[in-house]
Every structure is written in C-alpha cells, then in structure tokens.
Amino acid sequence: MSHIPEDSLDSGAGLPFLQVRNLRVHFPTDDGVVKSVDDLSFSVERGKTLGIVGESGSGKSVTSLSIMGLHKEGAARISGEILLDGRNLVGMDREKVRLLRGKRMAMIFQDPLSAMHPYYTVGAQIVEAYRVHNKVAKQVARKHAIDLLARVGIPNPKSRVDDYPHQFSGGMRQRAMIAMALSCDPELLIADEPTTALDVTVQAQILDLIRDLQQEFDSAVVLITHDLGVVAELADDIMVMYAGRAVEHSTATDIFNSPQHPYTWGLLGSMPRLDRERSERLQPIKGTPPSLINVPDGCPFNPRCAYAGRNGDLSFTERPEFRDIGGGHHIACHLPTEDRHHIWDEEIRPKL
Amino acid sequence: MSTPKPAGELLSVTGLRKHFPIRRGILQRQVGAVQAVDGLTFSVNRGETLSLVGESGCGKTTTGRLLTRLLEPTSGKIVLDGRDISHLSMSAMRPLRCDVQMIFQDPYSSLNPRHTVGTIVGAPFRLQKVRPENGVKRAVQDLLELVGLNPEHYNRYPHEFSGGQRQRIGIARTLALKPKLIVADEPVSALDVSIQAQVVNLLEDLQDEFNLTYVMIAHDLSVVRHVSDRVAVMYLGKIMEIADRTSLYERPMHPYTVALLSAVPVPDTSRRTRRERIRLQGDVPSPINPPVGCRFHTRCWKAQEVCKVEEPALAELAPGHRAACHFPENVGGSV
Numbered sequence: 003m004s005h006i007p008e009d010s011l012d013s014g015a016g017l018p019f020l021q022v023r024n025l026r027v028h029f030p031t032d033d034g035v036v037k038s039v040d041d042l043s044f045s046v047e048r049g050k051t052l053g054i055v056g057e058s059g060s061g062k063s064v065t066s067l068s069i070m071g072l073h074k075e076g077a078a079r080i081s082g083e084i085l086l087d088g089r090n091l092v093g094m095d096r097e098k099v100r101l102l103r104g105k106r107m108a109m110i111f112q113d114p115l116s117a118m119h120p121y122y123t124v125g126a127q128i129v130e131a132y133r134v135h136n137k138v139a140k141q142v143a144r145k146h147a148i149d150l151l152a153r154v155g156i157p158n159p160k161s162r163v164d165d166y167p168h169q170f171s172g173g174m175r176q177r178a179m180i181a182m183a184l185s186c187d188p189e190l191l192i193a194d195e196p197t198t199a200l201d202v203t204v205q206a207q208i209l210d211l212i213r214d215l216q217q218e219f220d221s222a223v224v225l226i227t228h229d230l231g232v233v234a235e236l237a238d239d240i241m242v243m244y245a246g247r248a249v250e251h252s253t254a255t256d257i258f259n260s261p262q263h264p265y266t267w268g269l270l271g272s273m274p275r276l277d278r279e280r281s282e283r284l285q286p287i288k289g290t291p292p293s294l295i296n297v298p299d300g301c302p303f304n305p306r307c308a309y310a311g312r313n314g315d316l317s318f319t320e321r322p323e324f325r326d327i328g329g330g331h332h333i334a335c336h337l338p339t340e341d342r343h344h345i346w347d348e349e350i351r352p353k354l
Numbered sequence: 355m356s357t358p359k360p361a362g363e364l365l366s367v368t369g370l371r372k373h374f375p376i377r378r379g380i381l382q383r384q385v386g387a388v389q390a391v392d393g394l395t396f397s398v399n400r401g402e403t404l405s406l407v408g409e410s411g412c413g414k415t416t417t418g419r420l421l422t423r424l425l426e427p428t429s430g431k432i433v434l435d436g437r438d439i440s441h442l443s444m445s446a447m448r449p450l451r452c453d454v455q456m457i458f459q460d461p462y463s464s465l466n467p468r469h470t471v472g473t474i475v476g477a478p479f480r481l482q483k484v485r486p487e488n489g490v491k492r493a494v495q496d497l498l499e500l501v502g503l504n505p506e507h508y509n510r511y512p513h514e515f516s517g518g519q520r521q522r523i524g525i526a527r528t529l530a531l532k533p534k535l536i537v538a539d540e541p542v543s544a545l546d547v548s549i550q551a552q553v554v555n556l557l558e559d560l561q562d563e564f565n566l567t568y569v570m571i572a573h574d575l576s577v578v579r580h581v582s583d584r585v586a587v588m589y590l591g592k593i594m595e596i597a598d599r600t601s602l603y604e605r606p607m608h609p610y611t612v613a614l615l616s617a618v619p620v621p622d623t624s625r626r627t628r629r630e631r632i633r634l635q636g637d638v639p640s641p642i643n644p645p646v647g648c649r650f651h652t653r654c655w656k657a658q659e660v661c662k663v664e665e666p667a668l669a670e671l672a673p674g675h676r677a678a679c680h681f682p683e684n685v686g687g688s689v
C-alpha cells in the first residue's frame with residue numbers, strides 16, 4: 003500500500019521528480035532504537051514547493067539528510083524508496099549518490115558556517131563545487147561564481163568573491179550558500195530551516211530569492227521549517243510531521259483554511275498571529291513531544307491530544323492509517339468524519 | 355540619592371549609553387568603540403510589560419544587562435523604584451538583586467548542568483542569605499509547582515528536562531526572591547511553537563498573580579504584540595519608535611517599524627499576492643561607525659538629503675507615541 007497522494011500531487015504528465023515511499027530511518031543507540039522517520043511517503047514535482055513543518059525532533063532534518071545521502075555510513079538503518087527522477091537512491095552506491103548531489107540535487111542548511119569551509123574564500127568554494135561537475139577552466143568557473151553571487155544579491159561580487167565566510171554577515175552567508183547550492187542548476191533543492199537564524203527583514207529577502215530562483219530554474223523545492231508563516235509564503239503543498247511520521251498533508255490552502263488533524267489545530271492555536279485580532283490567550287498543546295525511542299502505542303499524539311478519548315480505545319491501541327479524506331487531503335487520525343468537521347467548525351475555527 | 359518617584363513608574367531610564375571600547379596593539383590603545391546602546395530614554399510602569407524589539411545586534415541584550423546592572427553604563431541614568439542604580443557597586447547592588455532579575459534566552463546554557471534543580475532554583479536564597487519561612491527545600495518545591503513542574507523533580511539534573519521545562523526552571527529561579535522587575539531576554543525564542551505558547555501563558559499568569567513588571571526582549575513581532583503593553587523598536591543602539599501596543603501595530607510611524615511589520619510572514623496563503631511589502635535592502639550597518647544623521651538612512655526608502663545630516667529627535671507625535679523620523683508615516687488626522 004502506498005501513501006502517496008497520487009491524484010492530487012501528480013500533474014499527470016510524467017512522475018514527480020522526487021518520490022519518497024515508506025521511508026524509515028532508524029538509529030540504533032545504547033538506549034534503544036531511535037525511530038527518527040517511520041513510514042514516510044511524499045512526492046514533489048518540478049516547479050513545485052513542498053513545505054515540511056513540525057516541531058524540533060520530528061524527523062525533518064533526518065529526512066532531508068537521507069535524500070541527500072548524507073547520513074554517516076552504518077549509523078542509520080534506512081529502508082523504503084527515495085526515487086530521484088525515477089532512480090532509487092536507497093542502497094545506491096555512495097559515490098554515485100555523491101555525484102548526483104550538487105549536480106541534480108542540492109541542500110541549504112540552517113547554519114551556513116557548517117556548510118562552508120572557514121579557510122577558503124567564498125569564491126574558491128563555489129568554483130570547487132562547480133568544477134566537480136563541470137570540466138571548465140578556473141577562470142571560467144570564477145566568472146560563474148561572480149555571476150552567481152551577483153544573482154543572489156551580494157553587493158560588489160567582483161571583490162566579495164575573495165572574502166572568507168566570516169567576513170560576510172549572516173544574511174550574506176546564507177546567500178553565498180544558496181549560490182554554492184545553485185552552482186550546477188540542481189533540479190531538486192532542499193532548504194532545511196534556511197531562515198531560522200535570520201532577522202525578519204533578511205528572512206524576507208531570502209524567501210524572495212528562493213522563490214525567484216525556483217521560477218527561473220523550474221526546480222522542485224522542499225522547504226523545511228518549524229514556522230508556519232514561512233511555509234505559507236512559499237509552499238504549494240504542506241506536510242505536517244509529528245514523531246517521525248506525516249500526520250497531515252494537503253495543499254497549503256487546505257492546511258491553513260481547513261486543517262483536519264488535531265496536531266495541526268494545536269500548532270495553529272499556539273501561534274500568535276499578526277493577521278488576526280489579538281487573542282487574550284494562546285491555546286498551547288499540552289505536554290511535550292514523545293521520545294522517539296518510546297513512541298506511544300496507538301496514535302503517537304494521544305498523550306497530548308484533547309480528542310483522544312473520543313474514539314473508544316482506538317487512539318491508544320491502534321496506529322491511525324494515513325489516508326485520503328478527499329481530494330488528496332491526507333490525515334492520520336481516528337476521529338470519525340462528522341466529529342472532526344464538528345470540532346473544526348464549532349471549537350477550533352472560531353478561536354483561530 | 356533618592357529621586358522623586360512618579361506614581362506607577364517603576365523604572366526610568368534617561369540617556370542610557372554603553373560603548374564597548376575596541377583596543378589594538380601592544381599598548382591596548384583604544385581605537386574606537388562599539389556603540390551598542392547609544393542614548394535610550396524610556397520608562398516602565400508597575401505591572402506593565404515593555405518589549406524591546408529590533409534586528410540582531412541592535413543592543414537589546416546589552417540594554418537588558420544594563421538594566422539588571424550586569425554591565426556598567428558608559429553614561430546615562432537608571433532609576434529603579436526611586437533609587438538611582440546607574441553606578442552602584444557590586445556590593446551596593448546586592449540587596450537590590452532581589453528586586454531585579456533576568457531570564458536568559460538559552461534554556462540550555464543558562465543552567466549549570468552539574469547542579470540539581472533544587473540547587474539551581476534555591477541558589478538565590480543562599481546568595482542573598484534569605485531564609486524562607488518553611489526552609490529552602492519547601493520554598494523551591496512551591497516555586498516548581500508554581501511554574502508547572504513536578505515538585506518531586508527537586509533532585510534531577512537539567513539534562514533530564516526538555517527545553518520548555520528548562521525555561522520553566524529558569525523562571526522559577528527568577529521568581530525565588532519575588533522581584534519587582536524581570537528582564538526576560540528572548541525567553542521563548544528557542545522553544546517550539548506549542549511549548550512557546552505554554553511559557554507565554556505562564557509568564558502572563560505570574561504577572562497577574564504577583565503584579566510583576568516585565569521588560570521583554572524579543573525579535574518575533576507576533577509574540578511581542580501578544581505579550582506587550584508597550585513596545586520600543588530599536589535600531590543600532592537607539593529607540594526609533596515607542597508606543598502602546600495598539601498604536602504601534604495599527605499606526606506605525608517610523609519607516610523601520612513599517613518595514614519590520616511588513617516582513618513578518620503570516621500563516622495565510624491568500625495573503626501571498628495581496629500583501630504590499632516593503633523590502634529593506636542590505637544589512638544593518640556596523641555599530642562601530644553608525645551612519646550619521648538618521649541611523650536608518652542607508653536602508654530607508656523615504657530618505658532625503660536632510661536625513662543624512664540631521665538626526666531626527668524622538669518626538670511625541672501622538673499621545674504616548676514617539677518616533678524619531680523626519681518624514682513619519684501615519685501622522686496627521688486629529689490633533
């Protein structure tokens with residue numbers, strides 16, 4: 003059984019550029035097996051942006067590192083399929099994955115310093131990344147690096163190309179990393195919390211940049227963040243993760259206008275919003291996310307869910323299937339349709 | 355020593371400056387200064403929350419450390435509850451430590467990993483040589499309960515708690531001596547949104563219960579609107595605008611405030627196209643050589659020649675609403 007919302011997310015013409023099917027990433031540790039990602043499926047087409055949201059520790063970064071083939075050899079137990087333009091990356095020779103990385107897929111990280119070498123100039127690093135995949139003269143690659151820095155909005159790129167990363171401000175480093183990631187026009191771009199460390203004004207610049215570049219290159223983008231505001235800016239589709247699993251997945255409009263999963267309701271109720279009247283009180287989700295070594299039986303969200311008692315024992319004994327509730331809108335929850343609609347209309351929507 | 359205290363006012367700050375000297379060479383000659391905080395004037399009333407917002411490096415934390423006197427001001431005056439504390443020595447400051455407390459941004463590094471929760475939360479009693487009525491242990495357990503932690507976790511260590519729980523431990527420690535003023539430096543920004551809401555509600559409940567006064571330092575403008583009575587917007591060590599919450603969010607006057615507000619992403623896809631955005635170019639200039647005239651002129655879309663030479667005063671443009679700009683927005687209408 004596949005969880006991919008086939009009809010809604012495929013445009014019909016050809017397969018999505020990235021398809022993840024039943025991905026499991028488990029880490030054996032002294033305390034037990036950490037089930038960081040458990041039976042996760044999704045897909046992204048060229049020219050589209052999938053937003054993945056969830057709290058810290060919900061498995062977002064582990065998912066992106068799996069796609070990029072960046073988990074340390076032997077540390078992670080990975081199963082399922084990751085199809086990049088139809089080719090399965092799970093179990094593929096590491097060297098082959100390395101060649102795809104940079105050429106066909108690239109990643110931007112939260113902390114640009116972790117992705118850049120402190121002792122080489124920004125230009126040298128872009129040149130290096132470019133020449134791995136393109137056999138061109140150094141001067142040609144340097145020209146390309148300057149063009150890219152200009153493209154991502156670095157002022158005076160001709161002189162800044164010779165700066166070291168620490169000479170750039172936080173926003174400029176993020177731009178430089180994007181330039182590096184784009185050096186080979188990747189068809190898949192994964193941005194893991196690309197703006198979390200930045201001020202709102204710079205965040206707005208970076209989000210604009212990612213949007214423009216995507217339109218220019220028609221790439222598939224996966225945007226990972228814990229900030230629902232950020233995904234609302236860019237994402238076509240949104241997948242909400244909890245404890246290593248998808249709990250809701252639909253179009254961005256659905257997720258914001260008619261969310262159907264109690265955890266998504268909780269996220270929306272927790273955040274103060276500038277686009278609404280100020281509420282007297284925030285509506286937090288009680289408790290904390292579970293340990294991924296001891297995921298609760300039944301629905302992993304049950305200790306924090308206000309509606310867990312409404313389904314007899316089901317929420318505590320049986321894992322809810324991730325299923326299509328119409329039009330490609332997927333959720334994993336036992337609440338009967340009627341109750342769900344009723345709760346949304348009467349209890350949740352009026353308070354958001 | 356004592357200054358007359360206006361009714362309701364707990365904290366009053368005038369012309370507050372902190373310049374960190376930059377020294378070079380073998381002789382450590384001063385070659386310049388980081389003008390981290392450069393002339394702040396504001397006051398905070400009892401029981402109210404004033405928030406300081408602004409981009410990274412604008413001097414929020416430095417201001418917080420000045421108010422709690424973890425730093426000595428270069429110049430200017432801080433009056434707390436009628437008492438000038440601007441230049442009090444460490445020992446003269448000690449009894450006042452009961453009145454002012456600080457909550458730190460990072461719940462991971464602000465708690466000593468080798469101390470139990472009991473030791474951490476009880477530390478202020480020992481430092482101040484305060485003997486709670488029913489003993490320190492009992493007092494600590496009451497505090498833990500107050501912030502929503504299990505009192506039985508007295509003997510546990512910080513690493514056994516989640517980020518939100520650690521922030522609660524920090525809050526419990528802060529409350530031990532019943533302070534009048536709490537300076538909270540980004541108390542929720544390291545927390546996940548669902549946990550952030552729990553801690554915001556806790557801070558609000560405690561304020562109501564003990565009539566606490568907060569100076570809240572934050573960069574998330576949505577959270578700031580939720581928690582504040584008044585808001586001060588800072589840029590390069592100066593206050594650009596200060597007003598009550600409603601005026602600031604509904605009628606922002608300073609172009610920088612307008613730009614900040616328009617950059618906040620909102621969780622609503624239908625806004626994507628409709629929203630009119632002001633995009634600031636570039637980054638904040640260095641506080642070592644801040645621009646002359648209006649400090650914001652290098653990024654301001656309204657800047658004129660006068661802005662490059664003449665610094666605008668922080669003037670009251672509507673009742674209780676001050677802004678430092680030659681060409682403010684949203685003024686006019688009724689006078």
Ligand SMILES: Nc1ncnc2c1ncn2[C@@H]1O[C@H](COP(=O)(O)OP(=O)(O)OP(=O)(O)O)[C@@H](O)[C@H]1O
Binds near residue numbers: 416
């Ligand atoms: N001890 C110090 N010596 C020299 N410069 C300092 C010192 N402490 C802070 N600064 C500088 O003063 C300025 C203001 O710093 P501050 O920490 O107050 O900023 P902030 O507004 O709290 O920023 P953030 O949002 O990043 O926490 C910055 O330019 C900073 O680098």
Ligand SMILES: Nc1ncnc2c1ncn2[C@@H]1O[C@H](COP(=O)(O)OP(=O)(O)O)[C@@H](O)[C@H]1O
Binds near residue numbers: 037057058060065294
């Ligand atoms: N190498 C590893 N070994 C063991 N556990 C790991 C490893 N990497 C990540 N984890 C765990 O996997 C879970 C998901 O992590 P991550 O994907 O980084 O979360 P996030 O959603 O915040 O990006 C966390 O519980 C984390 O501690």
Ligand code: SF4
Binds near residue numbers: 301309313335336
């Ligand atoms: S399955 Fe039960 S516990 Fe899980 S989200 Fe639905 S109602 Fe809540």
Ligand code: SF4
Binds near residue numbers: 610658661679681682
């Ligand atoms: S004084 Fe001039 S530069 Fe400064 S904010 Fe106002 S318009 Fe902009």
Ligand SMILES: [Mg+2]
Binds near residue numbers: 062064195
């Ligand atoms: Mg992560």
Ligand SMILES: [Mg+2]
Binds near residue numbers: 414415416
């Ligand atoms: Mg700070």
